[in-house]
Amino acid sequence: VEKISIGNYLLTRLAQLGVTSMFGLPGDFNLGFLDLVEDHPQIDWVGNCNELNAAYAADGYARIKEGSIGVLTTTFGVGELSAMNGIAGAFSEMVPVLHVVGVPNTVQQKTRPLLHHTLGDGRYDAYGKAASQFTICQQYLMDTHTAAEKIDHAITECITKARPVYLTLPTNLVYREISSERLKIPLSHDIPFNQPEMEQAVVDLIYDRVQAADGDVVVIVDACVIRHNARKEVDELLKATGFPVYATPMGKTAVDESYFRYGGIYVGSLTHPDIKEKVESAKLILSIGSLGSDFNTGNFSYNIPKTRQIEFHSTYTEVNFARFDNIGMKHMLPKLTERLRDFYHPGHKLSVPAFIKQLPEENTPVISHLWFWPRVGFFFKPKDVIVTETGTANFGILDVPLPSGAVLVNQILWGSIGWSVGSTLGAALAAKDVGMERVILFVGDGSLQLTVQEISPMIRKGLKPIIFVLNNKGYSIERYIHGKDRRYNDIADWKWSSLLDTLNDGGKYPTASYTVNNKEELNKLLDNEAFAAADKLQLVEVMMEALDAPQALERQAELTGKGNAYAAAATA
Amino acid sequence: VEKISIGNYLLTRLAQLGVTSMFGLPGDFNLGFLDLVEDHPQIDWVGNCNELNAAYAADGYARIKEGSIGVLTTTFGVGELSAMNGIAGAFSEMVPVLHVVGVPNTVQQKTRPLLHHTLGDGRYDAYGKAASQFTICQQYLMDTHTAAEKIDHAITECITKARPVYLTLPTNLVYREISSERLKIPLSHDIPFNQPEMEQAVVDLIYDRVQAADGDVVVIVDACVIRHNARKEVDELLKATGFPVYATPMGKTAVDESYFRYGGIYVGSLTHPDIKEKVESAKLILSIGSLGSDFNTGNFSYNIPKTRQIEFHSTYTEVNFARFDNIGMKHMLPKLTERLRDFYHPGHKLSVPAFIKQLPEENTPVISHLWFWPRVGFFFKPKDVIVTETGTANFGILDVPLPSGAVLVNQILWGSIGWSVGSTLGAALAAKDVGMERVILFVGDGSLQLTVQEISPMIRKGLKPIIFVLNNKGYSIERYIHGKDRRYNDIADWKWSSLLDTLNDGGKYPTASYTVNNKEELNKLLDNEAFAAADKLQLVEVMMEALDAPQALERQAELTGKGNAYAAAATA
Ligand SMILES: Cc1ncc(C[n+]2csc(CCOP(=O)(O)OP(=O)(O)O)c2C)c(N)n1
Ligand SMILES: Cc1ncc(C[n+]2csc(CCOP(=O)(O)OP(=O)(O)O)c2C)c(N)n1
Ligand SMILES: [Mg+2]
């Protein structure tokens, strides 16, 4: 049999999955492996500025490159722990990320000398133990006999469960040779089929419920449709039945927003009154891929009794309190679609509120959230990748209808600020592979300060995102939650317009920066064709007021503040 | 009894310890607590740019403010995990840091709703479990009855063991009132006395060994002298005996480098031949506070048999293979000093190599490491705080004699790049409290990119460090270890001279940036009195060659490269 080094075995597996970029930083425990990466014909090494940003980038890459995974490589201790919050975010948000860690050689792992990057007490297992809290699978390569199997297992877990995994690669194993036999069989993405009789029974049950509802049915799509690659299956169900469809904040763009039966965003008590009434009055709600977190549900304010809801998840289905384990939506939805074709006409009876772009009239030059978001709505094009950061941006984008084929990426459950910057780097690299076009980031001035350096690799890799920095002098989302005038919500007032120039690679790449102080300036910029063509990296500083926010945020903030109960009243 | 809120109870304890700065970032689970911090008369909130940097800053603060602690406050999940590598570094390097985490209210901790910043699966204990790998004590406040005791316990562990601790503060407990009674008794720094008979026996034993050595004794001081506040005790021993003294890299400045019996740095096989011979030929070596990590020992190359060595540690003593547990150096050293006064004359017999400043002649304008480090040696003043980053800087500083009263701060064991930047922020704030004067940072261009934003809070707090950025176009230390010409060791070529201007707070503070291309330019700058006065924040970009390094690094790198054994030869 042909031989291959363990390092290249891993890279071949990644290449088979379509991985084209690897994120991370060098460190003396991974340098040997990076030689192989640098020499690999398909995989490009993206040197990040720090490991947290690298994890965010791998996450953004995986989100756009559906069916593939994001990969980062870090070094023992210092590197891997720096990435921990990014990995935990991928766990929480169900993003398939492989974290490869270069670790001391296998002899050192046993004798545990007092090496640099250790805790000083010989606990070589501490980092893996910490990682086990935030990854679904940890594999420690220790010899040539089990290496291939461990690598395959880690990657398979990653792709089928859409969660991060952890893999250690000791320095002395990178070049050790093993059989390449297993590589002939590509790793399977396939998730298990549902047990046929049980699946049939569930489909029948749902059919009966739909019939009883007399076609008065609406669909709500949520995050897991995206994470578990069920967009196509959902689309076919919708087209076959004509049922009205709404999305949650995390499910936005799971369904094409230009689809004529799409009605906008449902987010519990924060929902637009029109939409709220339509959704909550339906006799039956098919809730697909739901993720019921506070910010995704208007603080748990769904006004839909369980009895009127059917839940479709990646690994189970729930109908009227009955849980059907191992009946996953991916395989069941196509069968359901066939059964429900009868409802094509009644399905179309229900009216759907028009989810269309509208620019409010305001007679002030100030760029308000109320005006800003609809305005950028007119700037978007099909095939745009839109990334929004936690803060006012995540709320502002919700009411903007996005063009057909545009994709929105956000991190509403985990909500780690700074994520969007690394994520944009990864998303922009992935976008090139999947035929998406512009990448547009909306990030608050506060959030951008956490991870600002990651703009540098964007420039260096020739990427051309448009970065809108919402300059509202600090942490506005927090001002709405608590401490409106507190200094801890202020930040330093950076000179955003000179940032790209500072972070450029010796000025080698063209970039452009703009500051827009009022509506007129923003209009002019957005209408400028050269700007809209996004043929270089561009940063737009948007001047906004510290105490302005999208309406949905104002209401959410109130609810969050109450939950935190800083008032002395609450009892422990 | 008088009542006090739990939040203020904690702050009072910190104030009693002399804490004047708290690091961190706001988040909705800590905002209520931050109100108390902002309103506190003695403690100043330092809003950092991100949590990893905040942890580094708390670490730097604690290192300079001996006897006190560094404190950072972060938010649940996203904030605390971002800080993890900084906390692990404090663990490894034995720095007392308190990590306060604002967490959901105590009801939510029990019902575990799907809040933002959770993993989505209800595991509210995951972050604490991860933290337990890197902190010596974790305390979870859950009610009013045990809060004070838990706070006191956490802080006492922190100060007496010089390691990080973890404390959660639920939103609803911050303002709950408890008795302030306990606050009347300040927390004790005191470490336990040694058992007197055993201590006496050890002192006698050591006395005999010294006598047998006929006063042919040298002392090596290391990291734990600094970490466990034994500088004074060591100083008295040295003055009483006249024994020659050397320091390890991590012990540098534990002893005043202008002391006439101080001979420089001992680092195993990487030691200067003069020093090496003197140390290794002594009949007896008193090794105080040693930390035997690879980079601190020339890759474990001490050429001193155990039989000729006595080891003094914070919690035990070792003489001729015999370990005396719970005989700590802090209390034993003064007793030993009294016993060894007899050796004052023989102790002075041994000659000590002169550790003096010398500038080599080089007939090239290029700024080489060989010339640079001695040159800045002439720039240093008493009471300077000097911070060096992992990379060429950590090695370059070793051979430079530092003035009396100057302090060197580095992170040789943990070696997380970017640390020095956050650490400088913390060190500069602490320096003001303890009467140190200039703060001078040496950081590589690669390392600075990881944590660059933390220069912004330095400016905003009116701090005036001098930051030397060694611009050698990438990760030179790594080029010496592996991958000399590899692209993964290249970085983007930032415009360092415009950095301060970009990160300033609306240009409110004066700063200055310089680029020095050759020896003449650097000489001119260093000789400029206005520059040396350090009356504003200054950044100096020092142009160096990618393939130049201090000699000690060249040799260390070779040894590290071998340990990693990337060659196919090694067996698993
Ligand atoms: C890593 C991390 N640290 C802290 C927080 C808490 N936090 C949430 S939003 C926010 C402020 C965001 O400010 P900005 O990006 O300026 O947004 P905007 O002003 O538009 O709301 C902070 C500090 C967090 N979510 N994640
Ligand atoms: C957090 C972290 N990531 C990666 C590394 C591996 N590493 C050690 S030194 C180094 C390069 C430092 O480069 P630079 O700061 O430019 O120093 P110099 O060129 O002067 O050696 C790297 C990447 C590390 N030690 N810590
Ligand atoms: Mg803001």
Ligand SMILES: [Mg+2]
């Ligand atoms: Mg460098």
